[in-house]
Amino acid sequence: MRQMITGNGAAAWGARLSRAEIIPNFPITPQTAIIEEIASWIAEGEMNADFLPMESEHSVMSALAAASSAGTRVFSATSSQGLMLMTEMMFITSGLRLPVMLVNVSRGLSAPITLWSDHNDALVQRDSGWLQIFCSNNQEALDSVVMGYRIAEDNDVLLPMMINLDGFTLSTTREPVEIPDQSEIDDFLPAYDPEHTILDPKEPMSVGCVVFDEYMYFRSQQRMAMQNSKGLIKDVCSEWEKMTGRGYGLVEPYFTEDAERVLVICGSESAILKYTIDKLRKDGERVGMLRLRAIRPFPCEEIIDALSDVEEIGVIDQDVSPGSGGIIATEVKACLGGRNVTSFIAGLGGRRIGVEKYEKIFRRLGRDVEEWIF
Amino acid sequence: MDILKKLTDIPMEDYLVGGHVACQGCSASLGLRLALKVLGKDTIVINGSGCMTLLPVYPNTPLKVPWIHLAIENTGAAGTALYYALRRKNIKANILGYAGDGATYDIGIQSLSGAAEKNIDMIYICYNNQSFGNTGHQRASSTPRASYTTTTPFGKVETAKDMPSIMAAHRIPYIATACPSFPIDFLNKVEKAAEVAGMAFIDLLVPCPVGWGFDPADGIDIGRLAVRTGMWKLYEIVDGRLNLTYIPEKRRKVSEYLRAQARFSHLSDEDIEKIQAEVDCEWEELEERGYGYELGIFVNKRHPNM
Secondary structure, eight states: OEEEEOHHHHHHHHHHHTTOOEEEEOOOTTTHHHHHHHHHHHHTTSSOOEEEEOSSHHHHHHHHHHHHHTTOOBEEEEOHHHHHHTHHHHHHHHHTTOOOEEEEEEOOOSSSOOOSOOSHHHHHTTTTTOEEEEOSSHHHHHHHHHHHHHHHTSTTTOOOEEEEEETTTTTTOOEEEEOOOHHHHHHHSOOOOOSSOOOOTTSOOEESOBOSTTHHHHHHHHHHHHHHHHHHHHHHHHHHHHHHSOOOOSEEEESOTTOSEEEEEOSTTHHHHHHHHHHHHHTTOOEEEEEEOEEESOOHHHHHHHHTTOSEEEEEESOOBTTTBOHHHHHHHHHHTTOOEEEEEEOGGGOOOHHHHHHHHHHTOSSOSEEEEO | OOOOOSGGGSOOOOSBOSOOOOOTTOHHHHHHHHHHHHHOSSEEEEEOSSGGGGSSBTTBOOBSSOEEEOOSSOHHHHHHHHHHHHHHHTOOOEEEEEEEHIIIIITTHHHHHHHHHTTOSOEEEEEEOSSBTTTTSBOOTTSOTTOOBTTBTTOOOSOOOOHHHHHHHTTOSEEEEEOTTSHHHHHHHHHHHHHSSSOEEEEEEOOOIIIIIOOGGGHHHHHHHHHHTTSSOOEEEETTEEEESOOOSSOOOHHHHHTTOGGGTTOOHHHHHHHHHHHHHHHHHHHHHTSEEEOOOOOOOOOTTO
């Protein structure tokens, strides 16, 4: 079924098709339409789930963790300040190895207040032990939620999953989205049947205990789970491609094979960058793009593979760590060890980038500096 | 419901067993042990960070029932979610929230309020040692006026919150205060809490030898004195009516209770007389009202299963 729906609508469809059972929620712009859509589906009997309006995002993440511990499939969505309030519980959820699903409709952080898209909210959580996928369009949002459960719930992974979609550019923009049949998804994604953690008097266990020296051992298990997720993401994506014809991976290369200059980017701004690349290629310029779809696990090998023959590399960050620089640029540089990488800070708080600025950015590669593109 | 009348009526079975690391003379672990005897094996405990969080220490646990600890401020939120998750999984179990006073009166009041508004079918016991005990006895909004804590070195200036009244304003069907020094009174309240449809809240005074400063052997006596001096009232609030469940025949002097604890050792005889006068004044008023009175609250008769 093909429909014109928003990114928020697509994410909600992802939860519905995945048969999420418990939906704790708290409204925040620009995410709210996701939970509103789910509320109306539940009210109309189109979705079999419990809708729990909570008193804060902290309570939302607490409820997700508790309901997941009892073996139910859970879903919620948030943005920006809401994600910040969840921070404490983000680490606890991943530490307890609960396959919680959260859609983050990314929005810049206060102060000053902005409602528009920006990746700093998601990247604050990059050390929280969550898998993180960045979407470039509405179809990918739906697909990533469904695939996300398969990855998160796998016994070799068991980590929570955050799907990021850009506020407004995706969340409120309608695009044609193919909505898979429920029966197809039911075959792809069986019901959640946890083997590790379950709160049931028949099988008493203590969850969330104090540890002493073993702490480091548990952290290393999270690292192993992240490593395991790399192969699994690829496998699940290729299975999805066989089923739907839509392929994804850890990264999306665009004309990187013969490119002399490549920009690394993540999120929906990649669409206009692709358009710019098409335009420049018509003029004979050998330019390309590498979109990072997974930020956790960070696709280091894929970046090295894609960029080994590229002369000039730039990274566009819609985020900044003041005092250090672009967060993605820092990580890309760490992968490419010593290569010349120019870091561009652009599009903060939804500030328009657009074709002209991308053309300018391509002209300013090769300088190994940080530049702010206003 | 089996009404307990004497100590030998208390079930022998234990679901919190020995060998854990709670302090000598800890009344909070005693309170949990007693409550679980009545609630039985089909109980899931949600703990808010505090002293009791140290009961299970990997790879050991003294708990024979499921236990989950997430963080300090979310016992109510976890209870809400667990209620719905268990209903979906068709698991019949008591949900017992067991969190300290700091986790209840202060940092956790938001999520507790959310669960109470939804009238979630859970039993929430606040084990109240009148301070942030696990971090070493810091001031909380439950700390009584004049008490020394490490963050009120000259005694607390403010009066403690009236948490049971705050819970009553949420219109939940059952609220009580209790103390493990009066186990029959406490456990009959736990039974009622388990039986009621909707949320039940019990504020359980747990004398803390370390924070309050008394010999670990005296914990039960200190709790008895708290009640017998009239400084901790035992009551329940059912259908909008508050009823005292224990009326001291002859109230002991508050000095007996206060002088037995290091946290009040800075008080002069005059200070103690003032406290005695306040307690007397409250009890005279109670006597006039007849140890039971209407709060003028309409109780919420609906809960999620209705």
